[in-house]
Amino acid sequence: MTVSTDYTAQEIIVVAGSKILEDNKIVFVGTGLPMVASLLAILTHAPGLIVVFEAGAMGPPLTHGLPISVGDSKTGTGASYMKGLNAAFELTQRGYADFGFIGGAEVDMYGNLNSTMMGDYPASYAKPKVRLPGSGGASDMAASCERTILIVPHDKKKFNEKLSYVTSPGHLDGTPGARQKAGMQGKGPYRVITTKGIFDFDEATKRMRILQTFPGETVQSIQDNTGFELLVAPNVSEFAPPTVEEVRLIREVVDPQGAFVKRVAK
Template sequence: MSFSPMELMICCAARELDDGKTVAVGTGLPCAAAMLAQRTHAPNLVIMFEAGGVAPQLPTMPVSVGDSTTFHRAVLATSMADVMQFCQRGMVDYTFLSGAQIDPFGNLNSTVIGPHAKPKVRLPGSGGANDLASFCWRTLIVMKHDAKKFVEKLDFLTTPGYLTGSGAREAAGLPLHTGPHRVITDLCVLDFVPDTKRMRVKSLHPGKTLDQVRAATGFALEACDPLGTTVEPNAEQLHILRTEVDPGRYILGRAG
């Protein structure tokens, strides 16, 4: 079956979510991935929304984190403060983030492009991203692969990845065994070298090449050996995505 880059990215993200775990999501691709995971291999996945919905049974794709559907048949309807507290207590296994820039160690910038005192572009800032990336066990980063986004040095460090490399998170006081887990783009899936915590290519999406990925990256990029090929979405996943998760094509209608 044919599929779009967006559908492939959603399926990649869904496969990272294990049954019986907890995931803090926003709307868009992260929510679609969590809904798909629940409807396939992870029926006991607990979804949390920043606005306070915990373990809802989502009937449709919510349009915001405060949409009433994020509280539909939920176990708990609480507040942002409580969801962040759950995160700080180590109760959240996964979160999804993105940003305007990412560096080789998975640090993110969502604050400014250019000098902080006089930026070219002022962005929304951290929101809850810093808390989530600091304390959730595994951070999944989803973004378009572009050399302007994948940079050697951030214009501003909004959200910590592995900071300067192995041991740096722990030295800064962040919990052991937390940090970026995967980076999912429209070209490939990336992970981090265990010893150095530097980003590398784990698998190429069908039809993509390592040269394409490296040309779209603003820093030197290693690859796993052997280098994998990303598993394509299957017919069941695509059917669920198109008919149950996002029949209105709010997300699927976007480019990858």
């Protein structure tokens, strides 16, 4: 396969996300890049991937193209099951969602996500520095799916030791059994994909650690742009650049209108 040198930060995130998804698994998908990555996975290595959307569509083939929201009519076209939001979340609570795929604006070392507000909580909740989109179904997905995959743009201001607000729970404070004690199920955050690399979580401490670096990045450059100390996996590797075919699929087949993946400047 020919490696592409013409790709954007969003495109390598999409490729990385697609490769984490496994064939014949169920993924509960959030709006945006998770949708793009899931459709790319179906078109490449995971044709049996079953996609679930918050509004209630389960297992649509997505042959009519990329939805622009979890309630888009494309999510229901050809779906195996279509009932509603409660049914979709019941599926996760019964343990049938292998992956939850969500994004956020701020993340801490334990994979807790903030997509609600930036500022001093609770004092500035009514008038925060920045009002973010909110949870949608992300908190429920994070609490109930077997494993979650997180997408967060990598910036020192977004990778903080303490979040402004915890919207979607990760490994909470990292103590043994913290999620179970809080009444949650599933194993919690599995991977974090950023514009600089891929991260997992140490089994003992539940702290985020560097697993793979993206081309042009190093362990040190990633740490320098992170607001807390990252752990480092024993065998950190470099993630391979997207192939020419993967980039073509994203631009021409998956998201030709650039709904979620920004176009390359000409």
